[in-house]
Amino acid sequence: MGVSAAYRLLVAALMGVGLVVGWSVAAVVFRYDGSRPVNVVEVLAVFVVAQLALLMLLGIVLAPARWLRLLPGALTVQEALAWLSPGQTLRLLQRRLPPGVRELVTRTGRPLGSSLPGLGKVRKWAGTFAAQGFAVAFNLGALAGCLYLVTFSDLAFAWSTTLEPSIERVHRWTGWAAAPWGWWLPEAVPSPELIRETLFYRREAAPLAIPAGRWGGWWPFLVACMITYGTLPRVVLLAVAGWRLRVAMRRALLEAPGVALVLDRLENVWVATQATGPEAEPGRVREAGSGDKRKDAHAAPRRLTLVNWGGLVLEEARVSAQIAADWRCEVLGMEAAGGSASLEADAAVVTALARTPEDSGVALLVKGWEPPLLELLDFLRDLRRAGGNRRILMVVPLGLEQAGGRDWQPLPAAGLERWQRRLRSLGDPGLVVRSWPEKPETLAVSGGAA
């Protein structure tokens, strides 16, 4: 059963109970067996004074704390009433229910017990609405009981109280009470004669003291009081509670976690710029062994041909001389390939290099700040094919030049290792990555046998 259905059932049940209780109370209060008239004071105490007192308490409970601070003691009353609440009583009763019923009640009530912001007011007005439903039904039941007895039996009304107020004072009080309807329903306003003639004392033979024509004189006034001070305020409160409950429900929904996001989503278009699918795995560089870094895996060849790959801006003679000095070798010359050179020019360089003695090496001076492209790898493959397997091929990635290309920075170790990893994919044991200048460190490209 949903919370909503359970709540409606609860309200309906409370109203049913209210009708029965109201009728029953009326039957008791208006009970007349001919031995003693119905005491008007009792009727007013039960159906007017008690209801007004409860209305006042209701006002205190519902009033915001800042208002109650203006009324001494009101806050204390409000706090005290909290401990008499049906909410507390319900919980006490709930623990005494049979396990199955208790489980049902707990499950139904769980959403109401949620700590969602805004639900406090929903609970408050839901409770108020249910109780006002009971109260309205109670008053209607009492009215129905009263009218039934008035219509289908002969009631005798009189009034009696130990306080013994004067007739004038009682007339004044009843006049005040009848003010809302007195101007248009004068027969429902007790006259001084009626008040005087219907005063009785229990020690006297009351029925005999009241003139027969006056026996029913009070009922229009009593019914008007029950309607005006009992039923109507409750009907108004029921309407207000129903309205506030709807408002609280709406607000609670709006304040529930996530609702702001949902509303935001409804109010705004959904903008997404991200990729719709996962990214492909990166290409894997073929690993050719475990020896990633070995110093001097290859002795520097005694003779070397340099290749300026990719259009490095450098002074050929100066660089050749410095490399020859640094590596203690003879530099046979410098070719140019890659970059803006044509493929035919590259092929010619390969052919020329293949003609050099097989014990001489080839050192490609490359831009270390650029990544090693497949184009370079193609060139190295062609070179190996044409130049034979015994030839040492060296790739020398240079760091960014300073001062117009006259001085070179050695490539940082991380960059050097990136080059090594990439070139390893060729699986060429005669291929090395070499740092220059300043760091004459040779990195073996392949972990395989040199």
Next chain:
Amino acid sequence: MSGRPLFAVVGHPNKGKSSIVATLAADDSVRIGPEAGTTTQARRYPMRVDGQELYALVDTPGFQRARRVLHWLRQHERGAHRRAEVVRQFVASHRDTGEFPDECELLEPILEGAGILYVVDGSVPYGPEYEPEMEILRWTGQPSLALVNPIGPADHLAEWQAALGQFFQVVRVFNAVTAEFRKRIELLRAFGELQEPWRGVLAQAVRLLEADRTRTRRLAAHTVAETLAAMLAHRVERKLPARADPTGQKAALESEFRSDLRRLEQRCRDRVETLYSHRRIERQEAGLPLVDEDLFAERTWLVFGLGRRQILAGGALGGAATGAWVDAHLGGLRCLRGGAWGRDRGGDGLVDGGSVGTGAGDGRAAGGRLITAGPTRNRNFPHVVFNRARYHHWLVARRTHAAQSVLAVRGDPRAVLPPLPGEELSTLEKIFDRLRRNPEATAVQGELADRIAAVFARDDDLGDARVDSAAGRRDPPPIANIGA
């Protein structure tokens, strides 16, 4: 071609293509690495508005054998008017050979009609090896724009300007790692200038992205406001027997309280980062300082220390029975005010000494002691939390999705963020006060969120000069803007 703008981000490997895509698409799932060939397949990043694609970026692998491709194209050239056809023929004849996988992959979207965004690194020297790439792109005949992405500190912009200007309609500098939202938007507008039919769509995209940015900022402000409310209301408590010494418990309670606050703040950080589509940020920040000098409150709990059965046995039953009738009439008024089902604060009847008064001298004290940590009363606390959140938001909002550095939420935010005016601080203080009194008041939270959103918006608009000078950084200006 569907007519929707498509932009292929192409270039040499390792020049920041993926970084640019990550930044423009606000997607930190893009794989960015120092190794060449990180991107092996073209990947689309469509801008979708309620599922409808407006435009798309395509990240592509870099050129690997540009000279060979150009050589093939020249061999098959049939006149300048049919060059695009030759490129198409190249892709068709090599698509499945495996000889030019990267070139085929990057040329395909261009042949579908994509505009070309050619990316170079402005911090390394220009080289002639780029020319075959640019020439191939020119052969496609598609509208093009060059982006100079200065990855490193060196400045080679002038030589790039000279070279790129010969091949591309528009040349712009765009630092993918530091570009703020405003610069991303400017670049998108520039994309729209490449072809007349694209202008309207890109203008619409810009409007939507700006609106989305405002919305994101608002949601971030709400998140911070909620967190502040939760932190201001937070407390932890522990029940102790009547004669127990609370001294030993205080350290543990304080630790729990602090870690709770920290967790709330971290959760806020995570949410803000998620709102800005940052899902992989690694943060470093100082711990939440201070909490409160009078962190602890010690109260005596009265009858609530007793069990409910004991309370009832103590004679409360009579009163409750009387009250039940009254209350049924009253209408459950107070009744369900917060705890009909026992979930109210203190609804379990055991805690919240604050609501039952104080002092053991009224003769009712019987249960024990309740020590609580928080809620903090330190007036500075919400300001500290707010300023930390403000600084974090500022860092996250301007962080690009290409940035891979650790997000350091430390240092002095005053170096970059101007202090709030006194009037605004005073307003915030009043809101904090109201939140302290009623942390669940969503209206107050909403008001705070609005204030925070306004501050965030101002922070977003901070001039670059102030920010860059504080960070010791300078983005180079655009070097050319030809034809746009």
